[in-house]
Amino acid sequence: MRTDPTMTTLQYLALIHQVSYTNVCKDVEITPQQFSDWIKKRRPVPKERLRALGKYFNMDAKILVDDHYYLKDLSIEMKIQIQTLFLNRLIENAEEGADIEAYREKLIQLEKEREHQTIIGRFAAIVEQADAQTLRLCRAFLSHIEGGEDLTAMKTMLNLKESER
Helix, strand or coil, X not given: XXXXXXXXXXXXXXXXXXXXXXXXXXXXCCCHHHHHHHHCCCCCXXXXXXXXXXXXXXXXXXXXXXXXCCECEEEHHHHHHHHHHHHHHHHHCCCCCCCHHHHHHHXXXXXXXXXXHHHHHHHHHHHHHCCHHHHHHHHHHHHHHHCCCCCHHHHHHHHHHHHHC
């Protein structure tokens, strides 16, 4: 899972909700120093403050932290998950005349991106754990697809796999 070490999930939530860190601090009743300590991972987020953050952003705040209650770095997958939650809430609470169709189109794009990231993650995991033979197979597979060569055998394999489901 690729992450952005320059931004945490909490910072990203503030960004997409267009609220300042100062407003988050005031509304959740924390000091800017506490907020900074959490972002810099000097200390974990206390459970009661995590609940307040969840209520503030109207979401399950456990997605913000790891098992030790430190804020997670923003991963591409988490970014997609947060955007999806945000857009679904916009659709649920949309006022008459809002451009709901644009939100739905963005959700479709996010689902495609999630699928792409899943495939990338799977390939990355295979390559990370691969022996020499598996790496050769991966390179051959990619070269075959990139070269636009006859994919009949692969398509036959895919059709067989689909019919087994």
